Amino acid sequence: MSKNFETTAIRDQLTRTENMEHSVPLYLTSGFVFEDAEEMRASFAEEKQRDLYSRYSNPNTNEFVSKICKLEGAEDGFAFATGMAAVYSTFAALLDAGDHIVSCRSVFGATHGLFTKYFPKWNIETSYFKIDAVTEVEKLIQPNTKFIYAESPTNPGVDVLDLELLSRIAKKHNILLIIDNCFATPYLQNPIKFGADLVIHSATKLIDGQGRVLGGVTVGKKELIREIYLFSRLTGPAMSPFNAWVLSKSLETLAVRADRQCENALKLAEFLEGHPKVNLVKYPFLKSHPQYEIAKKQMRAGGTIVAFEVKGGTDAGRKFFDSIKMCSLSANLGDSRTIVTHPTSTTHAKLGTGDKLAVGITDGMVRCSVGLEHIDDIIADIDQALM
Numbered sequence: 001m002s003k004n005f006e007t008t009a010i011r012d013q014l015t016r017t018e019n020m021e022h023s024v025p026l027y028l029t030s031g032f033v034f035e036d037a038e039e040m041r042a043s044f045a046e047e048k049q050r051d052l053y054s055r056y057s058n059p060n061t062n063e064f065v066s067k068i069c070k071l072e073g074a075e076d077g078f079a080f081a082t083g084m085a086a087v088y089s090t091f092a093a094l095l096d097a098g099d100h101i102v103s104c105r106s107v108f109g110a111t112h113g114l115f116t117k118y119f120p121k122w123n124i125e126t127s128y129f130k131i132d133a134v135t136e137v138e139k140l141i142q143p144n145t146k147f148i149y150a151e152s153p154t155n156p157g158v159d160v161l162d163l164e165l166l167s168r169i170a171k172k173h174n175i176l177l178i179i180d181n182c183f184a185t186p187y188l189q190n191p192i193k194f195g196a197d198l199v200i201h202s203a204t205k206l207i208d209g210q211g212r213v214l215g216g217v218t219v220g221k222k223e224l225i226r227e228i229y230l231f232s233r234l235t236g237p238a239m240s241p242f243n244a245w246v247l248s249k250s251l252e253t254l255a256v257r258a259d260r261q262c263e264n265a266l267k268l269a270e271f272l273e274g275h276p277k278v279n280l281v282k283y284p285f286l287k288s289h290p291q292y293e294i295a296k297k298q299m300r301a302g303g304t305i306v307a308f309e310v311k312g313g314t315d316a317g318r319k320f321f322d323s324i325k326m327c328s329l330s331a332n333l334g335d336s337r338t339i340v341t342h343p344t345s346t347t348h349a350k351l352g353t354g355d356k357l358a359v360g361i362t363d364g365m366v367r368c369s370v371g372l373e374h375i376d377d378i379i380a381d382i383d384q385a386l387m
């Protein structure tokens, strides 16, 4: 019987050792030993599935990957040191020189950097579609297109893409659909259910949830994960056992944290919507959000990120950040502490003005990652900074 999300996140753990521990131990070991020559040979020949060396696999990373696979409805997966290691290794394992990518224009800054700075070295070009023009995607597909890539909700604009529609287009053209599901987490949205072939997470964000460790994971179809695994065995981007141990325990509380953080985020978004110093508020579960209906269809709640625009441009933006008393000025997100970020001068500073405006990043835009403090205190801090 398949269990509910919360139960799987807590109870899907490694088998107890003879010590009968209740909490899974940390396996700080780089290698594993063999009973005899035959077992050693068979293990390296992969006739026998077992841990050999922690660059390939480790009990703690296995447990973390197994949980994410079950929570995302995926066949298999591999865990990485960071979210970007997951993004890069997934691309590098699957792409050949001369391939083409169709991507949403609004993607994480570092991912955009791979597309523009490094992939052209291997003659891999990327074409972009706008968030409000998913119907244009088909026109961008070429004979050498390998996959469609997108994030939903997007960073920092919290726009929402119709995953089912993207998957229909990908299937029609016999290409893959790869979704960076970081902003939603496996709790709020499962892209595989809507037809995605691979799902990528930066576990650094809401999966850890307390701003402690870095991590990444790619899950999806077995044969694709096999390619990603073989590439990663050689290139070495594996997640450390310690981080896997932390993240696996973080998953036990993901549902309760996400529930409260989404509730806080919706309350903050509703408060800001009527605020005289605010131009625009974007939150997937606000009725005014352009893709509200799609968000409702594919997400359990609206997520923990609220984007809004302070009236008065750059100067008003700076004054807002300088007036914040409690919330953290930081570039991270998904933390139990509420964080306010100025995308135009930080995470997305490398984008040109045209690119920024194309993805909705204005000078006065604030990205707020809503935390677990009492909502009244969060609202009070943001309200006084807007005055």
Ligand SMILES: *Cc1c(COP(=O)(O)O)cnc(C)c1O
Pocket (backbone or CB within 6 Å): 082, 083, 084, 085, 087, 108, 151, 155, 180, 182, 183, 202, 203, 204, 205, 214, 215, 216
């Ligand atoms: C943070 C982030 C990444 C990169 O993750 P790291 O763990 O920082 O390497 C990738 N995609 C999205 C959407 C992110 O927010």
